[in-house]
Amino acid sequence: xxxxxxxxxxxxxxxxxxxxxxxxxxxxxxxxxxxxxxxxxxxxxxxxxxxxxxxxxxxxxxxxxxxxxxxxxxxxxxxxxxxxxxxxxxxxxxxxxxxxxxxxxxxxxxxxxxxxxxxxxxxxxxxxxxxxxxxxxxxxxxxxxxxxxxxxxxxxxxxxxxxx
Amino acid sequence: xxxxxxxxxxxxxxxxxxxxxxxxxxxxxxxxxxxxxxxxxxxxxxxxxxxxxxxxxxxxxxxxxxxxxxxxxxxxxxx
Numbered sequence: 349x350x351x352x353x354x355x356x357x358x359x360x361x362x363x364x365x366x367x368x369x370x371x372x373x374x375x376x377x378x379x380x381x382x383x384x385x386x387x388x389x390x391x392x393x394x395x396x397x398x399x400x401x402x403x404x405x406x407x408x409x410x411x412x413x414x415x416x417x418x419x420x421x422x423x424x425x426x427x428x429x430x431x432x433x434x435x436x437x438x439x440x441x442x443x444x445x446x447x448x449x450x451x452x453x454x455x456x457x458x459x460x461x462x463x464x465x466x467x468x469x470x471x472x473x474x475x476x477x478x479x480x481x482x483x484x485x486x487x488x489x490x491x492x493x494x495x496x497x498x499x500x501x502x503x504x505x506x507x508x509x510x511x512x
Numbered sequence: 513x514x515x516x517x518x519x520x521x522x523x524x525x526x527x528x529x530x531x532x533x534x535x536x537x538x539x540x541x542x543x544x545x546x547x548x549x550x551x552x553x554x555x556x557x558x559x560x561x562x563x564x565x566x567x568x569x570x571x572x573x574x575x576x577x578x579x580x581x582x583x584x585x586x587x588x589x590x591x
Binding site: 452 | 527528529530531532534535537538539566569570571
């Protein structure tokens with residue numbers, strides 16, 4: 349954002365959930381806030397990390413438990429379940445078709461737009477080490493891997509804090 | 513009807529819904545010079561309310577709004 353759109357307030361979002369509908373809610377708010385010139389930071393933790401994972405790589409992690417967890421929790425921006433009416437994947441497919449019909453951007457497109465508008469993405473360190481994930485497992489748009497203290501230091505200066 | 517505000521640029525945001533009209537307007541204004549005027553076309557009824565609020569909170573001036581059938585034309589001057 350240039351000088352005419354000076355930073356007017358800020359939004360900090362923690363995306364904890366790994367479902368497409370909840371991730372979309374986070375990105376609608378993030379892109380709208382960015383369009384208003386607000387500084388936006390999104391922290392991805394636990395299941396929410398799936399939204400910013402690169403495609404591919406079913407087996408990740410060091411030990412068998414991490415490998416099993418990552419294989420069973422496989423997902424990325426184009427492959428996430430719904431929090432309701434998932435219907436073994438039929439729900440997300442139908443929602444994607446309805447979104448395309450209404451020209452609502454997909455989650456993948458929202459992520460690209462948000463990043464282009466200066467929204468910052470931070471994966472949380474603790475969830476990553478728990479699940480055996482590395483920074484390379486995440487989209488190149490991501491900033492540094494951070495911890496709870498860094499999150500709190502940003503969140504306490506922020507007007508709007510959301511946990512999704 | 514020609515537009516009364518002599519827009520420097522027209523952004524056709526018809527068919528897009530919240531929050532894309534504001535997002536596209538912000539991205540378009542970023543490439544424009546201060547004082548230039550943008551004409552935003554939208555058919556999203558929410559944008560009729562959202563874009564003036566957007567203009568107010570970003571400091572860009574709302575010059576006016578026209579309705580032409582289903583299309584709403586919103587004129588903004590870059591701050």
